[in-house]
Amino acid sequence: MSTLLTNLGELMTQDSEQRVLRNAAVVIDGERIAWLGAAADAPAADDSYDAQGRALLPGWVDSHTHLIFAGDRTAEFEARMAGEQYSAGGIAVTTGATRGTGDYDLTRLALGRVAEAVSQGTTYLETKTGYGLDVEQEARSARIASTVADEVTYLGAHLVPAGMDADEYTELVCGAMLEAVRPYAQWADVFCERGAFTEEQSRRVLQACRAAGLGLRVHGNQLGPGAGVRLAVEFGAASVDHVNYLSDEDVEALAASWSGWDGGAGADSRGTVATCLPACDLSTRQPLAPARRLLDAGVPVALASNCNPGTSYTSSMAYCVTTAVLQMGLSVHEAVRAATYGGALALGRESGNDADGERAVGSIAVGHRADLHLLNAPSATHLAYRPGMPLTHAVWRAGVRAR
Ligand SMILES: N=CN[C@@H](CCC(=O)O)C(=O)O
Ligand SMILES: [Zn+2]
The missing domain is CATH 2.30.40.10 (Urease, subunit C, domain 1)
Structure with a gap:
């Protein structure tokens, strides 16, 4: 037809x-x-x-969302608008609500969020685990994610749950949890940030997940300067997301990661996409990520919604595009490119493979x-x-x- x-x-x-x-x-x-x-x-x-x-x-390619959750964090948002700082600790609130919600309701909630996104023009969408934070709950989140999204990212390394030693939890993320989640996920991610995972712990997670055959992504440089971008480039991650606080060295490393890329599909020559999350930046009152500076340095940029109940409760890619144009210095063409082709590049889906029926998205x-x-x-x-x-x-x- x-x-x-x-x-x-x-x-x-x-x-x-x-x-x-x-x-x-x-x-x-x-x-x-x-x-x-x-x-x-x-x-x-x-x-x-x-x-x-x-x-x-x-259609928009939303390469960064956290849709597998229950509960709401209105009170935290209100406190933030009254001057409180965002901290990673809020993740625990959503983890509690998510663990207490059955499969049927968790799936229904996630499907509702996907439907909202699609009705606003999103046609390809990644989502993450990260509100389960134990073996059974992370595996459940990944299983549900695989039924509602196009790509699934394992984010067991989102927050160390209360009462657990951070190194012990990191070992769990790299061992039994990884094994339980592996059948459902294509990607792994780590929140490398003050209050979440240290550089050493993040390195350990990236090593284990790479060895398990997962593609890599990193939440990095969101709340302050840090090791996220450096680690992402070192491990050949497909993207590093947030990127609010970048040193000149970070920008140079991202640009250099693409120096051998000819625009073709060759996986070996691909670098690390910088994924900017403007709705999150506004909702947490962080400085907007320096998308203009990144593009000028030759770094491919993606725009994504980061839809989650803590830092960015919206799946509107149009809002991200509008913000990128009005406040981040991108042209309309650049912003639309970042929200379509850029997202596809961040997910390794910008080119297809007719032989196995995998079609390119984002253009x-x-x-x-x-x-x-x-x-x-x-x-x-x-x-x-x-x-x-x-x-x-x-x-x-x-x-x-x-x-
Ligand atoms: N930064 C880490 N993770 C999410 C927020 C998670 C939350 O606060 O629930 C993010 O991408 O912003
Ligand atoms: Zn995120």
């Missing part, structure tokens, strides 16, 4: 040539993009959809997954020009109309 989307006022492809086409059309065939070009040259299809001059973008090109976001606006510029407006008009996820 093929569908022709025609009369697109703007088609922002975020493809390898970063083309933006006017008066364009796209053909979806099954789950893939079969054709794109000038509307006047479009081939026939089984069905057609008149976009009436609206703008089409790739609009022939053969890529048909993940599309039609705005109720003539151009992507409206995302920044009309901040906070509900601009999502239609969404296709793997070729299926999702909104």
Whole structure:
């Protein structure tokens, strides 16, 4: 079954040539993009959809969320808005509520959050464990995550649970917990920060998870300068996330990690993406991550929602894009790129492999997954020009109309 989307006022492809086409059309065939070009040259299809001059973008790729949780932290948020500092300790509150919630309800809550994200244009989404913090609960979170998200990250190293010795807990994260979670996860992450895991403990987690065959990601440099970026680059992590407090050496190390990359799929030459989480920065009153400085230094940047109940209770990628343009110095094209192609790069999904049916996400090109976001606006510029407006008009996820 093929569908022709025609009369697109703007088609922002975020493809390898970063083309933006006017008066364009796209053909979806099954789950893939079969054709794109000038509307006047479009081939026939089984069905057609008149976009009436609206703008089409790739669906958002949200490469950093924490959706497997119960409970709410309104009181902590209120205290923060009254001047309290954010600290990692709040994670324990969510862990208590999550542990006390059954599988059915935890799954239902997570599915509701995914549905909210998709209804706002997110078509590919990662989520993490990290509110279980014992072997059984982390395995349960990973299992549930694998049923609701496209990619699952093991974050047993989120917080040392109360009453446990930090080194003993780190060994558990690297041993029995890793083994229990492994069947459900593609990635592992560690919160390398004051109040969470030290450099040495983080190193131990990254070593063990790499040995278990997981791809690596790091929560780093969120609350102050630290070892997160350095470790992420040293271990060849796919991304380091937060990156609020960066030294010149951190930025140089991130840029250098991409020096051998030719833009192709070769895993060996890939570097570490810097993932900025502006909704989190605003909700915790941290300085906004230096996305402009990173891009100027040649570091690929992703934007993600970091949807979680503590630091960023939103899955709105449009809000992140708007903030990146209005407050972080990115152009609309750069911000949309970071929230689509950048997220895909951070998840190793920017290029596909036709042989095994794994399709690229985060850009609009022939053969890529048909993940599309039609705005109720003539151009992507409206995302920044009309901040906070509900601009999502239609969404296709793997070729299926999702909104
Ligand atoms: N920084 C660590 N983890 C989450 C917040 C977790 C929480 O406070 O519940 C984050 O990415 O911001
Ligand atoms: Zn996070």
